[in-house]
Amino acid sequence: MADTTRETATARTLKLLDPDRYPRVDATNHGYYDVLGDSDPPVHSIVQRLMRSRIYSTGYQIGRPIARKLVSGRQAPGRDQDRTQVAAWLGLGADSVVLDVGCGPGNFTGWFGSQVAPDGLAVGVDASHAMLRRAVVDNCGPCTAYLRGDAEHLPFADGVADAVSCLAALYLINQPAQAISEFARVLKPGGRLVILTSLAPRGIRASALDTISGIRWFGRDEVTGLVSDVGFTQIERHIGGLSQTVVATKE
Numbered sequence: 001m002a003d004t005t006r007e008t009a010t011a012r013t014l015k016l017l018d019p020d021r022y023p024r025v026d027a028t029n030h031g032y033y034d035v036l037g038d039s040d041p042p043v044h045s046i047v048q049r050l051m052r053s054r055i056y057s058t059g060y061q062i063g064r065p066i067a068r069k070l071v072s073g074r075q076a077p078g079r080d081q082d083r084t085q086v087a088a089w090l091g092l093g094a095d096s097v098v099l100d101v102g103c104g105p106g107n108f109t110g111w112f113g114s115q116v117a118p119d120g121l122a123v124g125v126d127a128s129h130a131m132l133r134r135a136v137v138d139n140c141g142p143c144t145a146y147l148r149g150d151a152e153h154l155p156f157a158d159g160v161a162d163a164v165s166c167l168a169a170l171y172l173i174n175q176p177a178q179a180i181s182e183f184a185r186v187l188k189p190g191g192r193l194v195i196l197t198s199l200a201p202r203g204i205r206a207s208a209l210d211t212i213s214g215i216r217w218f219g220r221d222e223v224t225g226l227v228s229d230v231g232f233t234q235i236e237r238h239i240g241g242l243s244q245t246v247v248a249t250k251e
Contacts, residue, residue: 009141094118110139112165168196
């Protein structure tokens, strides 16, 4: 029964794709589809390389709560509390289509799927085979599907999603402005966007932190500016320590 429901969610996901963007879609043996084949997004840092490795995908689940506490500068909220807040910002309902870009092992994607049941759909998108394999095992469900793709060149048709999330992933994307433009493209008018990403401390050059850490550190108004540039409105920013959450609506 579980395999049948997963295929149903996957079949619905395939209908969201734009065949002109990615005419080839390959089924894998691990429960997700792949539009990239051998065309992986370029890797420019050791952190990006680690994110695509099997060893890191296992350690990610262990280290995530510790990292969240360090980055937020306070006691990190519980996982359910995080999910509930993000779902509220996204405006998820029982028939919403939500794309979770840079989904990793699907910690949020699978929960989104339970929130949009029975008629909605949550699709996790990631470039890492290792992360997606773990996502299918740990965070699947009748309204959840996973797809291997590139955040800078999403395979979906225009205006197919009610909501897009990009949680702790934008700082690993080579061209974040291009990714945000893609988020806007795939959203319906009135669709909601939530981005959780890094925030460079005041008085420290973001470029210096980029070099040291291997991830992108965004200036204080950089992400909100990129979001505004592609037509989002009602932009909110919530800051916690070295992280920021940007919430916006597609006009």
